[in-house]
Amino acid sequence: MKGRxxxxxxxxxxxxxxHGTTTRMIAQKVGIxxxxxxxxxxxxxxxxxxxxxxxxxxLRSKLVEIEHIIHGKPLADRLTIALDIMTDYLFExxxxxxxxxxxxxxxxxxxxxxxxxxxxxMGNIAYSMGLVNDKKALPVDAKMKMxxxxxxxxxxxxxxxxxxxxxxxxxxxxxxxxxxxxGFVLIPAFTxxxxxxxxxx
Amino acid sequence: MKGRxxxxxxxxxxxxxxHGTTTRMIAQKVGIxxxxxxxxxxxxxxxxxxxxxxxxxxLRSKLVEIEHIIHGKPLADRLTIALDIMTDYLFExxxxxxxxxxxxxxxxxxxxxxxxxxxxxMGNIAYSMGLVNDKKALPVDAKMKMxxxxxxxxxxxxxxxxxxxxxxxxxxxxxxxxxxxxGFVLIPAFTxxxxxxxxxx
DNA sequence: GAATGTTTCCAGCGCTTGATGGAAACGCTT
DNA sequence: AAGCGTTTCCATCAAGCGCTGGAAACATTC
Numbered sequence: 001m002k003g004r005x006x007x008x009x010x011x012x013x014x015x016x017x018x019h020g021t022t023t024r025m026i027a028q029k030v031g032i033x034x035x036x037x038x039x040x041x042x043x044x045x046x047x048x049x050x051x052x053x054x055x056x057x058x059l060r061s062k063l064v065e066i067e068h069i070i071h072g073k074p075l076a077d078r079l080t081i082a083l084d085i086m087t088d089y090l091f092e093x094x095x096x097x098x099x100x101x102x103x104x105x106x107x108x109x110x111x112x113x114x115x116x117x118x119x120x121x122m123g124n125i126a127y128s129m130g131l132v133n134d135k136k137a138l139p140v141d142a143k144m145k146m147x148x149x150x151x152x153x154x155x156x157x158x159x160x161x162x163x164x165x166x167x168x169x170x171x172x173x174x175x176x177x178x179x180x181x182x183g184f185v186l187i188p189a190f191t192x193x194x195x196x197x198x199x200x201x
Numbered sequence: 202m203k204g205r206x207x208x209x210x211x212x213x214x215x216x217x218x219x220h221g222t223t224t225r226m227i228a229q230k231v232g233i234x235x236x237x238x239x240x241x242x243x244x245x246x247x248x249x250x251x252x253x254x255x256x257x258x259x260l261r262s263k264l265v266e267i268e269h270i271i272h273g274k275p276l277a278d279r280l281t282i283a284l285d286i287m288t289d290y291l292f293e294x295x296x297x298x299x300x301x302x303x304x305x306x307x308x309x310x311x312x313x314x315x316x317x318x319x320x321x322x323m324g325n326i327a328y329s330m331g332l333v334n335d336k337k338a339l340p341v342d343a344k345m346k347m348x349x350x351x352x353x354x355x356x357x358x359x360x361x362x363x364x365x366x367x368x369x370x371x372x373x374x375x376x377x378x379x380x381x382x383x384g385f386v387l388i389p390a391f392t393x394x395x396x397x398x399x400x401x402x
Numbered sequence: 403g404a405a406t407g408t409t410t411c412c413a414g415c416g417c418t419t420g421a422t423g424g425a426a427a428c429g430c431t432t
Numbered sequence: 433a434a435g436c437g438t439t440t441c442c443a444t445c446a447a448g449c450g451c452t453g454g455a456a457a458c459a460t461t462c
Contacts, residue, residue: 001408017306019220023450033410038451040408098306104360105218105299140368144382147364148353152386155352159305163348167341181345185353188389202438224420234440236422241438245420 002040005030010051014095017102018048052103055096060121062089067124076191078129083153083182090157091175097157100150122146129190149186156182203241206231211252215296218303219249253304256297261322263290268325277392279330284354284383291358292376298358301351323347330391350387357383 008029012021023044027034041047066085070078090097123138131142156163156178164174209230213222224245228235242248267286271279291298324339332343357364357379365375 015306017218017220019218020307022448024448033412034450035411035452036409042451044450101302101306101356101359104356104363105216105302106221140370140374140378141381141385143368144378145385147360148357148382148386151356151360152349152353155302155305155356156349158302159348159352162305167344169341173341177341177345180342181349184342184346185349185386185390188393189386192389192393223418225418234442235420236441237439239421243421 001032001036005032005037005040005047006050006054009047010054010095010099013048013051014098014102017098018106052099055099058093059096059100062086063121063125075129076187079187079190080183083186084179087153087157087175087179087182090153091160094157094160097154100154101158125149131190145190152182152185202233202237206233206238206241206248207251207255210248211255211296211300214249214252215299218299219307253300256300259294260297260301263287264322264326276330277388280388280391281384284387285380288354288358288376288380288383291354292361295358295361298355301355302359326350332391346391353383353386 005026009026012026012029015021016025023037024034026047027037030037037047041050062085066082069085070081073081122143123132125146126132126138126142127134129146131145132138160171160174164171167174167177169177206227210222210227213227213230216222217226224238225235227248228238231238238248242251263286267283270286271282274282323344324333324337326347327333327339327343328335330347332346333339361372361375365372368375368378370378
């Protein structure tokens with residue numbers, strides 16, 4: 001039950017944000033009494049934090065999974081495949097993108113645990129993309145490139161409803177142009193950078 | 202007074218979002234009685250919509266201004282200058298980025314006026330970036346590239362508080378790496394695409 | 403069958419929210 | 433001085449919020 005609440009809370013928080021979500025909405029979605037919700041999770045803020053933690057873990061393990069798949073392939077292929085898998089995954093779980101972006105402007109609370117793991121995860125992707133040789137000591141500019149990459153995807157996922165009417169396309173077409181656009185923007189940047197790096201060595 | 206309310210409401214909405222903002226917070230920020238606020242603007246939702254409209258107009262006129270400045274210059278320069286000016290502008294007015302991103306997942310209301318003007322504005326930038334020859338008939342993929350560009354900037358503006366601690370840099374350094382990263386990601390994509398287009402003609 | 407943990411139902415608490423009302427005062431023009 | 437638009441103060445409203453309490457029913461385990 002505790003897990004069921006977490007799963008549904010994630011959807012609701014992802015759709016309406018922290019302030020836009022009420023504990024009653026979550027209880028209704030799960031189909032339980034509000035008392036049951038408080039019995040398991042206590043404060044609304046604690047549940048929210050658990051949700052954030054949860055989506056981060058999912059995202060993290062997905063990145064590890066992708067890293068295994070693309071291992072050893074040429075850079076351009078690694079990027080294309082990674083973008084493809086990640087985009088599909090986030091389209092299936094848009095709350096992840098929503099909540100990630102929400103966290104950018106929502107007033108921060110304590111959130112101590114995350115700050116440690118984020119750099120580590122970023123280090124793994126950066127290494128996988130051939131940006132750095134050392135997974136541990138990640139320079140600022142490499143981190144920024146990782147962020148730019150992830151954010152580009154998140155935006156198109158979270159903005160689907162908004163952009164679809166703007167572009168006048170259906171879901172299927174939207175997914176396609178998102179992938180094309182991400183490829184268009186991201187692949188040249190990273191391949192070109194590596195080429196320049198190679199020729200200088 | 203009506204304008205003063207709009208200006209302050211913009212800041213508050215930009216910082217806390219629609220649900221996180223209360224009419225009393227706005228009144229306090231302006232330094233007026235809550236009755237005065239309702240005297241001028243009526244419903245909270247109407248004020249919010251006026252704010253959205255307002256930031257869109259600002260963004261629009263800024264884009265026109267940039268277009269004039271970069272007119273006639275080589276593509277790579279156009280991009281660099283445009284990114285530089287736009288980034289500075291948004292760092293000074295982060296509510297614009299915040300509210301723009303907020304609109305991506307916040308449940309849509311009517312908002313009829315915007316949908317007409319957005320494509321037009323995008324058409325101008327796309328033309329300015331050499332992506333299309335006709336400002337009017339803008340293909341979907343060109344729109345997507347414009348969105349990818351704008352969103353990349355907005356993210357780094359809205360996420361400043363979050364990313365700064367992650368990267369452990371101060372504001373000045375952050376602004377610098379943001380510009381570097383945007384240049385790194387966006388310039389190769391657009392210059393390379395144009396080169397390919399030129400050689401095929 | 404006693405004990406324990408879980409869930410429901412319901413009632414309610416204190417507080418904040420968006421929004422309205424009226425009376426009075428202010429500044430400004432005519 | 434009268435009129436008008438604006439602003440303040442204060443009181444208030446219904447509704448919703450996060451959250452708690454107790455009593456009873458259920459299932460599981462020992």
